[in-house]
Amino acid sequence: MTLALLVPGGTGQLGRELVARAPERCQVRAPGSAELDVTNAGAVIEAVKSLVEGAGELRPVVVNAAAYTAVDAAETDETRAFAVNADGPRLLAAACSAHGVPLVHVSTDYVFPGDGDRPYREDDRPSPRSVYGTTKAAGEEAVLGSGARAWVVRTGWVYGAYGHNFVKTMTRLSAKHETVSVVDDQRGSPTWTGDLAAGLLELAERVTSDEPPAAKVLHATGAGETTWYEFAGAVFAELGLDPARVRPCKSDEFPRPAPRPAYSVLSDEAWRASGLTPLRHWREALTAAFAESRDAFTP
Template identity: 45%
Template structure:
């Protein structure tokens, strides 16, 4: 497959490019240097020039808190540029895989969200991503849309890297324990995306690693596994705190576990548990 990956310098985009190449596919990394997605009018021609069989849209404005005060940029990248990507692909008859998020849901449910549950975004980033999904679907109803959550990988910044840094510096960490989700490794997400493309999947799918955790559970696991692997760890205590003890500009869903029944049937192999995926990520980071 010839696959163009937008956001190719980001966490997921870079891992996807690496895994596509490793699997013998032609990966075209497409970054902000090719086109800044805030220049929406330039997106269509720049993408169409490559005539890729698949375009995977990993580019996104992902700064959830900053989006609250910079909504124009968030909507330009996550909604308007996403629409332009879909228009480009439609224009030359390619296929589109658009990446979206658990944040489209409000987190008030107490059982995993299915693909057809009703979104109700509770912040600017969340709204811009949901609007992006709808814009993509309106242009290209056949588009493949994959929602994932709590992403970590060796490239870019994420919760795992933040915990490793703080755990090497501090005696105590205080971590929110009343937000529940499924930590997901870019390696496993990228592999799942490749299978979906190979199977020419269409419509919406949820993918995360298996299992659920609070941010506190995740932090405890990161520190334990990092210590076992020999990372420098100074921290002695990880203290659970409520969300109210760590105020942020953007509200976050309290429960954002995604139901994976639909994608399990397509993948045809077990999805690794988040803890196993965490160890894989830490081993890669160690290299």
């Protein structure tokens, strides 16, 4: 893999994993928002220009991991959420188009309404129910309509060694409470950042090759599906604790400002058809994540 990577959002949960997984022969710049504000047109243009100028014989590519991910806060912070999740990708796509650089943009299951009963396909029409989902759908539209060589990768239920996530929350709660109540009426596919980052790096290499994926929208999540309650039980099991300490409850028992999708399983049909390596089953990945990063999950 001989890539020059620019990873906006490089200090976030996924961005840090991309840096950690990138092969040594890759040239990686992974600025956080303090270093590269994706809503600043001048900064974005300069970042992509510098990527191209510094690539040498390497193949430049942008993997956008920058996002406003505070789902509930977005309901009352719509302007900022749109700026980061919609305007930012638009500016990145325009800069990539101007310099002939491929763009891989990371999106979310929240672009769908969550009322389905079968895995959402890549060509299903987005119909978000939250401000966060609406801003991410707008970002997808901006990228795909930009004229840039761009691919959108939707994922969901992401956790990993870096940042805040569900697995770390369950670990913290397990040390404080004898029992923990977790919703059992929302279904999705837990996705380890280790596997997701590996998939995105594989895709980054493909989009810079002579045979890039024909599909412009791809889904990459852990295989299989489960509920948050079952996921929590699996986390307890990995901790060597009794999964019975996790109790099921309904979403309406824990009302949130932003609605959560009841069903957000994503089909990876286009990912597989593109010849990309499928992400492993979510339960297997969880075991692998703990084997690799137990200390990060249990500080």
